[in-house]
């Protein structure tokens with residue numbers, strides 16, 4: 001099994017170029033199904049989740065050239081049922097449902113996969129589509145959707161904030177007849193980027209980034225070009241890398257506005273934060289961080305995708321801290337692995353993590369359980385005493401482009417070991 005050998009006791013110093021956002025690029029790629037014209041998407045990260053999305057699009061008939069940018073010709077798409085073996089590997093594959101339905105009046109999608117961080121139902125996606133006029137049939141392992149005429153704009157009040165369901169509803173409403181209003185919509189920067197992409201193609205979406213999004217249906221979409229926003233979670237992960245190693249890291253080609261809460265917490269931990277238009281620097285000036293309390297929330301709150309990395313930060317910080325997860329039910333899979341390495345952590349009622357900071361972690365054989373845990377364990381290895389073996393690293397490649405290479409450039413020593 002593939003694993004990383006991570007040498008410890010490293011101070012991480014230097015520049016990191018931040019990649020494009022996985023969670024924006026994935027839905028944008030799938031939304032190309034909505035048009036018959038060519039689209040060119042740049043700043044798409046090289047990740048296994050993105051490769052899967054491309055395979056899915058190719059399978060249903062899209063012609064794709066993947067060089068520096070991704071060029072998609074969606075005109076030849078003809079299949080309405082992408083294969084289960086690919087669909088079940090990523091969560092984002094659910095975003096094929098609405099575009100296929102819109103384009104072909106029917107679609108069949110197997111249930112999506114992704115990190116096992118909670119129940120992750122798709123009821124809100126389906127409720128939204130029904131409200132717009134679709135008939136949905138759920139089979140044992142698949143969803144079939146039909147429309148007999150163009151979907152019709154409507155008012156949708158989301159009972160819970162969901163990034164995924166907001167994306168699905170936007171992509172169905174773009175070509176529906178009349179106005180759709182989404183209330184209590186997700187406000188994540190990825191939603192804003194998706195709306196920007198669709199508007200480039202001729203959609204009429206306003207309010208993305210606010211709680212209320214207005215989508216005036218248009219009769220067709222054109223082709224166009226789009227550059228994906230920087231990955232705010234990757235940025236946060238590298239800032240934590242600097243903080244835990246008492247180092248100084250400058251993240252370049254990023255967007256400071258997307259990380260306000262995260263920067264506030266890092267500053268509370270004692271880091272000196274500076275930022276400009278598209279860069280952020282974090283300097284610990286050789287000092288051990290103070291622990292910080294965190295409660296995850298939908299954007300603009302603290303991102304659940306940085307919970308594991310901040311657990312590591314608190315594990316080696318001065319003081320006691322509480323982290324509360326409010327979005328997913330199973331986001332604590334990194335905790336037993338960090339405990340193995342010497343962290344003093346307890347969990348309560350499955351919602352809270354209590355950390356009593358220790359001065360040092362120690363190398364162990366640890367196992368990635370999901371995407372964010374994999375990055376966290378590699379960072380833990382960089383500052384632990386000795387050489388840490390991180391197993392099951394395939395999770396990492398789903399969501400971090402050149403992670404070990406980027407860390408090695410700022411002072412880490414991570415080697416990949418492909419032994420059986």
Ligand code: UD1
Pocket residue numbers: 023024026091092118119120121122123124125126160161162163164165186304305327328329
């Ligand atoms: C997306 C991101 C993920 C991030 C999460 C929250 C992608 C590929 N994944 O996941 O990295 O952690 O947003 O920022 O972009 N829910 C329902 N019914 C639904 C949909 C969601 O109850 O139909 C619940 C979920 O179980 C969860 C909450 O709503 O408790 C938020 O989920 P959602 O925002 O939809 O997350 P994802 O889109 O799955």
